[in-house]
Each structure stands twice: as structure tokens, then as C-alpha cells.
């Protein structure tokens with residue numbers, strides 16, 4: 001093959017549809033043949049998207065061809081899109097979660113081989129996420145996405161306890177008591193006093209070591225650098241329950257603009273933890289996609305989700321017009337990472353959120 005043709009072949013991006021098939025806590029993996037690209041590794045069922053074929057159609061076809069499972073009528077929820085450069089091949093994975101119904105699982109749970117002779121294995125979610133099954137490098141991001149729970153609680157702003165003699169103590173007592181066991185919690189006070197925010201958040205994490213914490217990049221009105229110096233003090237930085245850092249819509253757009261000039265905002269984003277970002281429109285989702293691509297390229301922990309809000313009207317933002325489910329659903333389609341519904345929702349609305357393209361729901365009052 002002439003060198004130029006070889007170079008073109010290696011830069012051509014292969015579009016792949018990937019199905020994360022599961023029933024309850026059991027996830028289906030295939031095993032790639034030694035001779036295949038990324039051979040001798042486990043994989044989620046999937047394959048190349050053909051010309052003129054959409055990702056979802058390709059997925060239905062590949063799942064049927066490889067496993068015999070007909071997922072035509074199953075709900076598919078898009079998790080995201082990953083561009084990965086393996087050096088010898090570039091792939092763009094379009095990843096969907098496909099939940100089987102009991103009958104489908106019963107029918108296929110004992111199959112040890114797929115229709116193409118490949119080994120199949122149903123594995124426990126915990127073992128999968130713990131990395132017990134070696135997968136291609138691009139799948140690291142998928143495993144991080146799968147950590148997201150169906151519901152995320154958000155703490156009340158400190159001002160909510162403004163009537164108390166010691167609002168921080170009241171905030172702490174309330175959340176210490178009301179957070180559900182092992183809950184994922186976006187812990188923020190929306191308070192201008194950085195030292196108070198730091199102290200109060202640390203206390204909550206000490207009192208409730210079971211919770212998984214999403215920390216604000218900033219809290220109150222101080223600059224990213226100041227809060228990071230305080231919030232990422234040794235004790236907090238190394239706390240095992242920090243699941244992610246959160247960027248507000250404003251911080252995200254600030255990051256995007258700083259890409260082309262001063263880099264202070266870019267530098268203020270922690271490199272060691274996954275991120276969750278707030279978006280309200282197509283522009284900020286495009287910025288979140290850009291940030292997500294950069295994190296993958298730099299092999300940093302990924303953007304594991306975005307809050308897209310407000311889905312419905314809320315008491316906290318009575319003047320903001322809600323998106324409504326249809327417009328929210330249109331926005332979920334633009335995102336290259338899992339979407340979390342926020343605004344006027346309750347944990348019981350998770351099924352509705354999935355039907356409209358999200359993977360989780362979040363909120364304050366209904367989630368505490």
C-alpha cells in the first residue's frame with residue numbers, strides 16, 4: 001500500500017455503535033477474537049455503523065447478528081460518544097444503554113457463545129466497574145459513565161437556613177440527617193464565605209462517610225483559584241468519597257473562552273477527578289462536549305455527566321421558563337456524555353427521564 005494511502009487509512013475514523021446490554025446488575029460482555037483489532041479483550045456488543053445507517057439502527061442490527069437478541073422494542077438510552085485514537089485506528093463510539101426485560105434475559109442468560117462464535121459472559125456490575133474484565137482503552141470512559149446513579153441529591157443553599165441563629169450548623173444538621181444512605185450528593189452552600197463552605201462541607205463528609213460527593217469548583221463569589229486552594233486541601237483532595245467536581249454553566253463558558261487566551265480558568269479545573277457540568281442550552285452543551293473531548297485526549301478523568309435544566313418549573317427559579325420534556329429531549333441528543341435531568345423533578349421520574357434521553361434525575365427538596 002503506498003504511504004499516502006496508508007496514512008489516510010489510519011486517520012479515517014471508524015464509527016461504531018456500542019450496546020451496554022443489562023438486566024438488573026448483570027451486564028453482557030463479548031470477548032474479542034485474538035485476530036481482531038483490540039483482540040483478546042472483552043467488549044460490549046456492537047460494531048461498525050454502515051453508510052446511511054443511524055447509530056440506533058446499527059445497534060439493533062449488530063445485537064441481533066452477534067447475540068440473536070432482538071432489541072427492536074427495547075428502550076435505548078444514549079450514554080454518549082467517545083472519540084479514541086488507538087494509534088493504528090481511530091474510532092468514534094456511540095454508546096447506548098439497553099435494558100432487557102426479564103423474558104429476554106431468561107432466554108439468553110445461559111448462552112456462552114454468540115452467533116459469530118465469540119465467547120459471551122454476563123458479569124456483575126460491581127466487578128465490571130472494578131475493572132475485573134479487561135476492555136479496550138476507550139471503554140474506560142464508559143465504565144466511569146456507568147458509575148452515575150439514577151438519582152442525585154443537591155443540598156439546599158445556606159440561605160435556606162437564614163432564619164437560624166447559626167445557619168451553617170442548621171445546614172449541617174439537616175443534611176446529616178436527611179441524605180439517604182450512600183447517596184450521591186452535589187454538596188454546595190452557595191455561600192460567599194469560602195472558609196465556611198470548606199469547613200461545613202468537610203464536616204458533612206466526616207459525619208456521613210457513606211455519601212458520594214460532587215464538589216463545587218467554586219462556592220460563593222470567590223475565584224476558582226481561591227476556593228481550590230481551600231477546598232482541595234489535603235484532607236478533601238484525598239477523600240475517597242469525592243466522585244466528581246462540578247462546573248456551573250458560567251464556569252464552563254469561562255473555561256471555553258479561556259482556551260483562546262489566559263488559561264487561569266482552564267488551570268482551575270482539577271485534573272484528578274471526573275467532572276459534572278451544568279448546561280442550559282445547545283451552546284453550553286457544545287462547550288461541555290469540547291471539554292469532554294479534551295479530557296479524553298489528555299487521558300484525564302472524563303466528564304461523567306451534565307445537568308441539563310430546568311426540565312420543569314421549580315420553586316427555586318420561579319422566573320426561569322422551563323424547557324419542558326420535548327425541548328429537554330432535543331438537548332440530550334446533542335450531548336456526548338450522559339444527561340441528568342434537573343428542575344422540578346422527583347426520583348420517581350427516572351423512567352420518564354430515560355424515555356426522553358436522560359440517565360439520571362437530580363434535585364433538592366424531593367431528593368432529601
Ligand SMILES: Nc1nc2c([nH]c(=O)n2[C@H]2C[C@H](O)[C@@H](COP(=O)(O)OP(=O)(O)OP(=O)(O)O)O2)c(=O)[nH]1
Pocket residue numbers: 014016018036037038042043044045046047048089091093136137138139
Ligand atoms: N464492539 C465493540 N467495539 C469496540 C468497543 N470498544 C472499542 O474500542 N471498540 C473498537 C474496537 C474496534 O476497533 C471497533 C469495533 O469494530 P468491529 O468490532 O465492527 O470491527 P472489527 O475490526 O473488530 O471487525 P471487522 O473489521 O473484522 O468487521 O471499535 C466495544 O466495547 N465494543
